[in-house]
């Protein structure tokens with residue numbers, strides 16, 4: 444089943460756009476499942492839900508508990524789980540933790556951040572039949588300092604291009620391109636066999652991913668690459684305000700809500 448889903452995603456390259464969004468819980472996952480090829484349990488969970496100043500702080504167990512919830516909402520899309528920081532420092536550790544994530548959550552693939560530096564690890568996972576999604580460009584797990592888009596000079600551009608090429612030839616089924624200058628994202632997408640999925644990486648990628656809380660307007664942060672499709676924060680505020688008012692003036696609960 445998962446290999447069929449992977450095949451469908453790979454076959455979309457140069458033909459149809461790949462739709463990917465993040466989820467940290469069942470209720471959101473079951474809505475995304477209707478529209479997405481991939482539902483990603485991203486380690487952005489750490490900053491978005493737990494308010495950590497870095498994704499490095501999210502633990503393997505927290506990722507697993509949220510992924511178990513997401514799994515309950517995912518029926519048709521491919522479920523991918525981010526391997527948290529320090530869970531894939533060498534091939535043996537990566538395989539043990541990837542197997543653990545898959546067995547505990549029922550997800551179908553894992554995502555790792557990095558290129559050539561982690562290529563031995565990626566190859567070891569793939570050799571052991573673990574489906575891997577790559578991630579190059581801005582790498583929140585290893586980024587020091589302010590997040591800035593990548594591909595500003597030739598050295599950086601060549602490194603990212605070579606990272607993506609190495610991942611693709613190692614057999615990853617797709618690669619996330621995060622915050623990459625448009626012409627470089629276009630070049631990478633043209634140069635590699637694996638479909639590219641962009642976040643802040645232009646329209647030239649084979650697909651797009653966003654953090655769902657960002658597109659719903661639940662996350663107060665403002666990134667250039669995010670489009671807020673609604674302002675759920677405002678809608679929730681309005682509903683909670685009305686609830687409070689109705690409790691105070693006793694118009695809730697009514698007979699209809701009472702046994």
Ligand code: KIV
Nearest residue numbers: 465485486487619652
């Ligand atoms: O952690 C995450 O949500 C991600 C996406 C932004 C691609 O890696």
